[in-house]
Amino acid sequence: MLTQLKENIVYPEPKKQNIIIEVNELNVYYKNNHAVKNVSLPIRERSITALIGPSGCGKSTFLRTINRMNDLIPGAKCQGEIMYDGINLLDKKIDVVALRKEIGMVFQKPNPFPKSIYENIAMPLKFAGIRGKKRLNDIVEESLYQAALLDEVKDRLSQSALSLSGGQQQRLCIARALALKPKVLLLDEPTSALDPVSSAKIEDLLLSLKKQVSLAVVTHNMQQAARIADQTAFFYEGEVVEYNDTSIMFTKPVYKKTEDYINGRFG
Amino acid sequence: MIVKNGESSLDHKTVNRRLIKENVSYRTFLSRNSENRGKILIFICASLIMAATMSITLFLTLQGIRSFTVDGLNPIKFLTGIHWNPESHQHASYGALPFIFGSFTVTILAALIAAPIGIGSALFMTEIAKTWGQKMLQPVIEILVGIPSVVYGLIGLSVIVPFIRSQFGGLGFGMLAAAIVVGIMILPTVASLAADAIKSVPDEWRQASYALGATKWQTIYKVVIPAALPSLLTAVVLGMARAFGEALAVQMVIGNAKVLPHSLIEPAATLTTMITLSMGHTTDGSVLNDALWSLGLILLIMTYIFIILIRFLSKRGRLS
Structure with a gap:
């Protein structure tokens, strides 16, 4: 697993069986901007967690913190706990390269190579040092099948990925993220650059994927969250x-703010 | 309303003329609110450049083929002959192969020196030490570009030539010394063009790569370099074009022997050094003068080939 971990880190028991990632009092700062404030949130195993909220409310930042993509942004600083498999992912000794192989990510704009x-x-697979033509072929085929793209592209695997439509490109990116069999898949507004038909295909795909991976999806689309998510978190101004x-x-939001946002009164 | 190509349905109607183009006439052609003034000015600038390029090509071609048409030199012998002996009265020979060979060898060796170092420093500057690289390396490269070639020649003469002499024996003058000097000269060109090429690789591909569990080095050599490769090649070819045309610095360290050298550390000559060395001692219309023009023509043709290569590479780089 995350092989670089040393023995002096405490391995607490998971609090609940079905929580795969538990975030406790997470704070993220970009230089002087306090982007995520004291967020505590579980991500449950084999389910879809939707993160909703108006633009700039910290939900994408929160998502990027989980697989440490924020490390790439100069001046970003994280405090708190992201417990995964008994370890804090924000620990200095975490091997982020190994981490990102277990917690994959899909971006807003389809970004095939x-x-x-x-x-x-x-x-x-090559990044992970997996070799052998037969083995690569099998995994590529399996990933494309899982991403519901195999039938559309099986005759033109050697063509440029950029010749695919936007929706196909995004499914390719999901297939690519699935190739290493991650345990968690983080999706940052995966359908916001796509047309309704392509979006619907991606939604179906996410629903079928939740049998094998745990998903966290940032979305601006309330209907989408209602359609696909098992749990939903509403972010507002970093909280x-x-x-x-x-x-x-x-149906029965506890807070007025949530109700207003869900009913489209602001955001 | 259907409007046929080239016709206007407004022609024969009495309508509000405010939105309709006036007929072009002598009076309105250069009026203050006409676009034509600016268009003409820009067109003149563009035609000047085209005229300059075309007349240089034409002039050099006409002068360059004189040695074959007027003086009766055999073009094949000129390109393949290895003896350059214009002073001899009975057996004057004009074989340009040693200089063509010298030019190509120096250019390729210089590219072999400049390409890895230039691309390496560009990667360092753009991918590894972004802030430090931009603050320190960029100005250093700009200064390197600005150093006159005679200074490079002097440094080659006083540092590189003695170094080669002490390490490999011989005089120290030769194609190796020239390649090192020219390689350092074109290094900043290659580095800054390569840095631009790497910077233009979209960040989303790097993000994708990192998110798939790639290390920084894997991202650089599996994603960034392949994506930038056509532009990186263009950078190297542009550097080679510069190396091919460099005369002064090469002349100072190559030894200027009009023979086909047997090794990299023997004195040799290139097309450019031959022209700069001999042109002053010839008279217009003499066979030697015409032969030097022919060397110039070869240089021009090579430059065109480099440019075609660059265009081909950058066209191939555009992804469908």
């Missing part, structure tokens, strides 16, 4: 206002 469809999915099962959240 300017290479063939096959090479795009083989890329993370989590409310977190609950989606069915409860969208």
